[in-house]
Amino acid sequence: MLISLIIAFVLTPWLARILLKERSDHKEEVSSKQSAFFRKVMSPFVVSRVQKRNRLLLGVGVLVAIAVSMWLPVQQLVVMKMLPFDNKSEFQVILDMPEGNSLERTQRVLFELSDALNDVEEVRDYQIYAGTAAPINFNGLVRHYFMRQAPEKGDIQVNLVDKSERARSSHEIAVEVRPKLVEIAQKFGGKVKVVEVPPGPPVWSPILAEVYGPTQQVREQAALQLREIFRETDDIVDVDLYLPEAHQKWQVVIDRSKASRLGVAYSSIVDSLATAVGRKPVSYLHSEQSKYPIPIQIQAKESAKVRLEQVMNMKINSASGTQYILADLIKVREQAMDNYIVHKNLVPMIMIVGDMTGELDSPLYGMADISASLSDKGMDVEQYFVNQPQDSKA
DSSP states (O other), X not given: OHHHHHIIIIIHHHHHHHHSOOOTTOOOOSOHHHHXXXXXXXXXXXXXXXXXXXXXXXXXXXHHHHHHHHHHHHTTSSOOOSSOOOOOSEXXXXXXXXXXXXXXXXXXXXXXXXXXXXXXXXXXXXXXXXXXOOOOOTTHHHHOGGGOOSTTEEEEEEEEOOGGXXXXXXXXXXXXXHHHHHHHHHHXXXXXXXXXXXXXXXXXXXXXXXXXXXXXXXXXXXXXXXXXXXXXXXXEEEEEXXXXXXXXXXXXXXXXXHHHHHTOOHHHHHHHHHHHTSOOOSEEEOOTTOSSOEEEOOOOOTTHHHHOHHHHTOEEEOTTSOEXXXXXXXXXXXEEOOOOOEEETTEEEEEEEEEEOTTTOOHHHHHHHHHHHTTTTTOOOOOOSSSXXXXXXX
């Protein structure tokens, strides 16, 4: 805003003085009424005996008007918004189930969400995408929705009737359906976001906090605490944390010396496990009706993969033809998986996102409430609103 004022009151008059020079052949084309009004308004600032005082009072008046205009949004007499909500013909429902969730359960939750959308009369149709991403849209350019390829991910692309055929805007419809969809998702342990098409350039989220710290453990602890502050702040919705849930993995350790003594090849053990659990093809079927070879897979049931007991009882042949069970040759260790680390400008950080609804419906006020409540909630941290911290190790 200050740059705009400098351009309007300094740069523009200076350019006008240089480019719009007075010409001798200029003809007066202003009417007498316009000329009289102009002289009456401008004369006190140009030819009056007290013109300096008048110009000073004018400058003070402009500064007071600017101060009042900045004071109005602070007192919420005028709600400040970055851009007004547009009346689009679509919105998107993003579903995130717990990591490791099956595709069938994700699909079931999506069907439950779609049943709630059927009760909205402005909804014309919708498409459900389970385990894969919907076709990329304006939001997806920044939020990388095309990378949502996992059994626990789901999207619903909702299309509305034309705005000439409905009384409510797309934003009003999205605000109304959000509580119903959140309730359904929480019943199954999932998280849902109602994402609208932005009126301007797409962003990660209307409200975004980046947590920096010296270690990953410190960042995770601070991010979890900040997420709770987001949830406790009035009218803050669609809160999410860009941090994977803690989960375990199995590490299979092959006893090479024992396998060598028994005459069992190391590669045979690896191939058996990859075939039973990892869906490795045992061969390929070549058909005249198929352009590409068709993989032939022999794998264990999904229930057998949960604890690996049945897989451990599989038999494998040695070089002499003797069969041994895998439990005699391998050991399974359960351990925690390392979480991925998100970087921005090569600096590790964790993101917390959210949106705002309610009477104000402006993310600026939600961000201000969260910022003001950090110290009251026990988070005495430095806050940066424009740039990254210079030293993330502090």
